Amino acid sequence: MATKNYSGKTIEVTDEGYLVNPKDWTPEIASEIAKENGINLTEKHFAVINFMRQKYENGETLTIRSVGKSGIVDIKGFYELFPGTPLKLASKIAGLPKPSSCV
Amino acid sequence: MQKEAYPLKKVCIICAKGTLEDVYATLVLANGAVMEGIETKVFFTFFGLDAITKKRINSIHTAVVGNPAMRLPGNLPFPTLLGILPGMEALASYMMKKEMEKLDIPSIPEFLEMITAGGGEIYACKLAMDMFKLKKEDLVDEVKDILTVGDFYAMCGGEGTQIIFT
Numbered sequence: 001m002a003t004k005n006y007s008g009k010t011i012e013v014t015d016e017g018y019l020v021n022p023k024d025w026t027p028e029i030a031s032e033i034a035k036e037n038g039i040n041l042t043e044k045h046f047a048v049i050n051f052m053r054q055k056y057e058n059g060e061t062l063t064i065r066s067v068g069k070s071g072i073v074d075i076k077g078f079y080e081l082f083p084g085t086p087l088k089l090a091s092k093i094a095g096l097p098k099p100s101s102c103v
Numbered sequence: 104m105q106k107e108a109y110p111l112k113k114v115c116i117i118c119a120k121g122t123l124e125d126v127y128a129t130l131v132l133a134n135g136a137v138m139e140g141i142e143t144k145v146f147f148t149f150f151g152l153d154a155i156t157k158k159r160i161n162s163i164h165t166a167v168v169g170n171p172a173m174r175l176p177g178n179l180p181f182p183t184l185l186g187i188l189p190g191m192e193a194l195a196s197y198m199m200k201k202e203m204e205k206l207d208i209p210s211i212p213e214f215l216e217m218i219t220a221g222g223g224e225i226y227a228c229k230l231a232m233d234m235f236k237l238k239k240e241d242l243v244d245e246v247k248d249i250l251t252v253g254d255f256y257a258m259c260g261g262e263g264t265q266i267i268f269t
Binding site: 102 | 131134135138139140206207208209213216217220221222
């Protein structure tokens with residue numbers, strides 16, 4: 001298992017860079033992971049991230065569709081906020097495990 | 104997961120059949136590719152056109168006759184003779200769609216919206232359109248263009264590109 005230094009702390013991450021323990025997450029860590037991926041987090045990004053963390057805590061499977069129905073962004077907006085692979089990228093920044101959904 | 108030395112960059116998916124399972128195979132593959140940041144082009148032809156035709160898009164069914172994999176709830180065998188009853192095909196398709204909804208699998212129109220929202224492109228086959236006497240306005244808005252086979256192949260070039268026939 002790899003580790004990374006985020007906001008002065010050593011954090012356990014997977015080989016693909018997802019936090020091993022979602023409880024390690026802080027908004028500062030989110031900003032640092034986002035920067036590594038070329039994203040400057042805005043309030044809108046955080047609204048999506050918090051929505052995803054909430055869903056995760058409720059034990060729900062995260063899908064692009066559920067984010068699209070969050071009322072925060074539509075699916076197009078989600079792709080714009082987290083370009084390329086929105087569900088994976090947003091999960092990583094939100095300190096959540098790699099998404100396991102096919103839709 | 105190990106990193107591929109030659110990652111997939113583009114997929115061109117062809118859907119030629121109009122049954123629920125064939126259309127969904129196409130849509131799940133296409134949307135999955137878009138989600139992974141892979142350039143995605145989907146080409147609907149022949150009966151596959153039903154999935155992008157306004158009048159047909161909401162009545163895509165699964166075959167209950169001649170489908171050996173068909174099962175009743177509880178994994179009981181589904182006799183082919185049962186399938187000939189009127190309404191059986193619609194009922195089986197309705198039940199299947201209900202099960203999919205439980206898994207958060209989108210409907211066909213919603214899937215098309217998701218694919219295009221993520222930058223995927225939807226195309227229709229010119230020859231099949233002529234055959235079924237369809238016009239551009241008969242198709243859903245997500246369809247980007249009507250192509251000949253040659254046009255389609257011209258889009259399928261490049262390193263790391265795969266053509267998938269579902």
